[in-house]
Amino acid sequence: MESLLRILAAKPDCATDAGSVCQSVWxxxxxxxLSAGSEYLVATPLKILLVIVLAVVVRWVTHRxxxxxxxxxxxxxxxxxxxxxxxxxxxxxAAAGLVPERRHQRAKTIGSVLRSVTSIVIGAVAVLTILxxxxxxxxxxxxxxxxxxxxxxxxxxxxxxxxxxxIFMILEDQYGVGDTVDVGEASGTVEAVGLRCxxxxxxxxTVWYVRNGEVIRVGNRSQGWAVVVIDVPLPxxxxxxxxxxxxxxxxxxxxDDERFATDLLDPPEVLGIEQMTNLGITVRVTVKTTTDSxxxxxxxxxxxxxxxxxxxxxxxxxxxxxxxxxxxxxxxP
Numbered sequence: 371m372e373s374l375l376r377i378l379a380a381k382p383d384c385a386t387d388a389g390s391v392c393q394s395v396w397x398x399x400x401x402x403x404l405s406a407g408s409e410y411l412v413a414t415p416l417k418i419l420l421v422i423v424l425a426v427v428v429r430w431v432t433h434r435x436x437x438x439x440x441x442x443x444x445x446x447x448x449x450x451x452x453x454x455x456x457x458x459x460x461x462x463x464a465a466a467g468l469v470p471e472r473r474h475q476r477a478k479t480i481g482s483v484l485r486s487v488t489s490i491v492i493g494a495v496a497v498l499t500i501l502x503x504x505x506x507x508x509x510x511x512x513x514x515x516x517x518x519x520x521x522x523x524x525x526x527x528x529x530x531x532x533x534x535x536x537i538f539m540i541l542e543d544q545y546g547v548g549d550t551v552d553v554g555e556a557s558g559t560v561e562a563v564g565l566r567c568x569x570x571x572x573x574x575x576t577v578w579y580v581r582n583g584e585v586i587r588v589g590n591r592s593q594g595w596a597v598v599v600i601d602v603p604l605p606x607x608x609x610x611x612x613x614x615x616x617x618x619x620x621x622x623x624x625x626d627d628e629r630f631a632t633d634l635l636d637p638p639e640v641l642g643i644e645q646m647t648n649l650g651i652t653v654r655v656t657v658k659t660t661t662d663s664x665x666x667x668x669x670x671x672x673x674x675x676x677x678x679x680x681x682x683x684x685x686x687x688x689x690x691x692x693x694x695x696x697x698x699x700x701x702x703p
Contacts, residue, residue, distance in 0.1 A: 417503050425496035432488045440481035479540050479565060529566070531583035536565035539582060545590050552589035553580050595635055596664035598657045600672060604684065605650040613653065613684055614640050620678035621655055624671050633663035638671070 501508060540563060545551045549560045551570070558572035568585070570578040604613055621638035624630055636658040644654035655675070659667045 414503055418500050421496055421499050421503070425492050429489060429492050432492070433485050436481050436484045436488070440477040440484075476540055476543070476546060476563070479536075479563070483537060483565065528583060532566045532581050535582035535585065536563075536567075539563070539568075539585075539588075540565075544588050545592075549590055549592040551591065553585050554587065556580055557589075591664070592661045594661065596659055596661045598659055598664055598668040598671060600655045600668065600675065601644060602653045602655060602675060602679070603650055604653060608651070608684060610643070610651075610653075612682070613679070614642070616678050616682045616684065617653065617655060617675060620674045621657065621671060624657070624667070624674055630663075630667060630670065633659050633667050635659060 498508060501511070539545070545560055545568075546563060547560055551557065551560055553568070553570070556570050556572065556578035558570040558576075558578060560568060561571050561577070562569040565582070567582060568580045570580060572578065602613075602617060604610075618638075618640050621640065625634055625637050634657060638655060638657040641654045641656060643651050645652040655671070657667060657671060
């Protein structure tokens with residue numbers, strides 16, 4: 371028993387290390403076993419506590435910074451996080467309040483991704499640092515984590531693809547809230563854009579949830595400008611010069627109307643014969659408009675063409691009252 375006490379009270383080798391915790395404890399207490407275990411009883415817990423505190427502080431600071439970067443204002447100013455990225459939202463939608471909402475949702479999603487990434491990175495670094503302080507060999511652990519990550523990636527590859535596609539869609543601003551898009555199986559107005567799926571509402575009021583990873587191509591009818599294309603079916607024997615003159619005059623009345631002056635980017639054009647079938651011929655009329663007014667302009671132009679051709683006693687190739695058809699597109703809102 372005395373020999374054991376003598377061993378425990380003996381000066382440990384670490385007490386000779388200048389500036390070490392062991393030396394400080396030996397000088398303060400003169401107890402050998404306490405000095406030898408001070409590294410694990412005092413230094414290691416303090417280091418672990420310091421790592422945890424630093425991780426919490428760094429996470430709080432980065433999250434606070436990200437919130438400031440993605441914060442939007444009531445005036446609809448562009449958030450800082452979106453300034454390096456492209457933006458394709460039509461400026462005409464600012465009056466309707468869709469641009470601020472689109473920017474808010476886009477910035478909010480990017481901020482959520484950034485906060486998740488920073489939390490994972492900071493947490494992983496903190497855990498690895500703590501394990502290193504405990505003397506655990508990290509090489510086998512990292513190898514096992516890599517194998518588990520590969521297995522998880524294969525099992526959840528569909529979910530991962532949806533998230534990655536959603537991130538790139540948001541970063542590139544392929545579409546946003548208020549846009550009218552065609553994503554293949556569904557088309558309509560975008561109501562919400564998330565990392566995993568996009569929410570569309572068609573003209574019938576049906577809400578479609580489209581997984582981002584399943585979107586191969588996107589047709590956005592709300593970016594830049596649009597062209598209204600109207601095909602006028604006429605029977606064989608129609609005087610084309612007279613019909614073209616009537617169509618051109620009716621289209622010009624739309625351009626001269628003050629209500630549509632700001633909607634038309636170019637005057638309407640009568641391109642001529644587009645198609646010949648067993649029923650008759652088709653004359654095509656086009657007009658370049660803003661994206662937000664393309665459906666309103668198209669409806670008004672069809673009405674004016676129909677009235678003008680009726681007044682000129684020019685009937686449709688389909689027989690009876692003139693029927694104007696447009697090329698196959700997604701339904702207008």
